[in-house]
Amino acid sequence: MSDQTATDTAFPQQTSSQQHDELTTQHTTPAVEAIGVHKAFGHLHVLKGIDMTVMPGTVTVILGPSGSGKSTFLRLINQLETLTGGEIRVDGEMIGFKKVEHKGQEVLQTMNDKEIAAQRSKLGMVFQRFNLFPHMTALENVMEAPVHVKHMGKSEARELAVAELQRVGLGQRLDYYPSQLSGGQQQRVAIARALAMKPEIMLFDEPTSALDPELVGEVLSVMRQLADEGMTMIVVTHEIGFAREVADQVVFMDGGVVVEHGGPEIIDHPSEPRFKDFLQHVL
């Protein structure tokens, strides 16, 4: 696995360097890097210059009131929205655009469907409303992308899907349709579905916000387990307890900007009044 990733992330100027250097590079290249990210929907300026660095193997929790742009930021990373300004790099590679020569100048060109799909393959995403495919069983949901995107054999994909569903504790729910599962179970299937594509980074967009309170725990425990396994994660959530316990980095966003960021200790010792105010309302 390591040499695969190493060659993937190596920059052109570093291809001649030795493997040792490449491994070092792997550690120093951020998994996700946002530089001055702006996003506007029509006249609505949602993100106003977001900078963020997420290192491989770390968990970043983004907190903030609704409308602060945190979900939009997550969707930008996965190219479900298009950047208006700034740059996002995933594994050191600029996403969504490529640099081309045009009339003697270096300009950006929007990537096509295929290129975007390739970039997305590094990312797994879990949605607030699960978005499971309702016409497929849990097993079929998880098998879908390995079979039709990675062209994996059916039996191999089935094995993989069973393993992923077991990993989230749903090995006995393989043949259930989403409508026959509870919200917590559906979200765990959604996590298994994303994991089956072997992403390097997992994005969670308010994964527990649509759940009944008693079902939140089972989803968080799966996420905690994933973090323990060293998965790089960016989590937008309102679960302060989860942030305090699992996060390596906590980012507080409000009004389209990062108001405060730091280690999980900032939750208990916030310095910005807006963050303090937010925590008081949430806790």
Place this chain on the structure above:
Amino acid sequence: MAKKQVDGEGLDIPDRIHALPVKRTGPVVAAVIVALLAAMLVQGLVTNPRFEWNIVWKYLFNENVLEGIGYTLLLTVISMVVAIILSVILAIMRKSINPVLRGVSWFFIWFFRGTPVYTQLVFWGLFSVLVPKLSLGIPFTSVTFWSIDSSTIITAFNAAWIGLALNEAAYLSEIVRAGLEAVDPGQTEAAKALGMKRSLIMRRIILPQAMRIIIPPTGNETIGMLKTTSLVLAVPFTLELQFATNAIANRIYKPIPLLLVACIWYLLITSILMVIQSRLEKHFGKGFEARSIVAEDNGDQQLDGPVAVSETKKDRIARGNNVKMIGLNA
């Protein structure tokens, strides 16, 4: 319907309530009135000599009538199959990111929905007069590689189904589009996030879910088409059921009994189509109606628990789904 299920059957429920149902007179009154009207109708139908049932029976299985049914069915099936394929293509084109394809689809629908099907059929009938030769070559030059008389391709039968199919495709494509648009956009997002490309998302995720919405109105359109086939006399194509019965009626001066013959067959075929439709609805409804009436065992598996799904559980799900389906159908 099957035996009525009693809630909590076999369970130990103390002080189980055995109450008499609410007294409802409405159904009884309605039943009496309906039964009376039905009896009058049947009596009228049977005893009225003008219906001439003996003629009806005589011609019900007449060779020309049976041939007419064959052609009516054939026209319905061919034109609906072609129309469905075309309509899906048109609907996907309509939602394409390619503006040229969107425009072509819009124009097709505008034209074929905007002119009467009868007129279109007349034009298809006249096709070989208007365009005597079909040829393959370089446009705007005299170079041709291959050519053929239109009349050998656009026969009356072909003109009939082409005309019906193109008109129907325009209507159906709007139904398909509505179906595609009814699928939650979150489905597309989830599929994109899994690295699926637009065409794959359409084929694997959106269309199967849209089918559930598309099928009932398409069934409706198919039944409509069954009867619209009678318009192909505009081509003129004269072998379908309506024309066949009409021809006999004109020959023997007995229009009423032969209209009854046609009605009986149309009703019979419609009934069969309805059965097919409900089967299709069931097939494409899977996963949607499967509410958790079987999720009584909340023995949720522990993390790292065993994998095997016991047969009995699987059976129970299947049975549960089945029960639900029957319930919906009743």
